[in-house]
Amino acid sequence: MKNVDDLIESAAELAARGLSKGEIADELNVSRETASWLVERSGATTQQTNQSGQESAASPAGGPQDIHVDWSAIGRDSKRMGAIAEAMADLLVKHGKDVDLTIGIEKAGGPIATLIARELETDLATYTPAKHQWEEGDIEDLGGTFSRNFAGIRDRECYIVDDTITSGTTMRETIEAIRAEGGEPLACVVLADKQGLEELEGVPIYSLLQVISVGKDE
Secondary structure, eight states: OOSHHHHHHHHHHHHHTTOOHHHHHHHHTOOHHHHHHHHHHHHHOOEEEOTTSOEEEOOOOOOOOOOOOOOHHHHTOHHHHHHHHHHHHHHHGGGOSOOOEEEEETTTHHHHHHHHHHHHTOEEEEEEOGGGGOSSSOGGGSOOEEOTTSOOOTTOEEEEEEEEESSSHHHHHHHHHHHHTTOEEEEEEEEEESSOOSEETTEEEEEEEEOOOOOOOO
16 A cells, blocks of 8 residues: 555445454554544545546545554565564563463454464464454443454463554453453564554563654644
């Protein structure tokens, strides 16, 4: 994706396929607020005719403060994914060899966690966060779930894996959900952290990239 117009078009396509705004946020690696804005813009955008007679979307003005991270060049290739997973696993090994569970946050965190679990020789679990049900209103009224098709959580130390951290809400929710199940998260790892977090709820956060917006609000 090259610009905001591309994001708006992608948000419209995902909404047309029936994805919630929370799922769209996950797919586009943006905040829920940004996803909501993109969907609303896609419905409000008017079509203009350019000089060649083709229709094009009017460029949006304003919008939320966010950073879009496109890592599809990695995700589309299993060899690249394997190399990235090896690097992410290397960030976690300092916590010792007793950890026997890796938990991926769905959707994007699941495939990465699978490769990291293989690298670290741990069991695998997945967590679907509350935002996948979110459309509008208070997300605290919703709840996430662990898949029963994968390993159990109770009485186990574990790692948490996702692709990006945008606000930290999903990672915090996952940490709390693991503890509620009787597990103990020792560390989290992501491809890109847009907040520059060192820890959440007492759990260290590791990332291959920290993507920080530098500027002054007007």
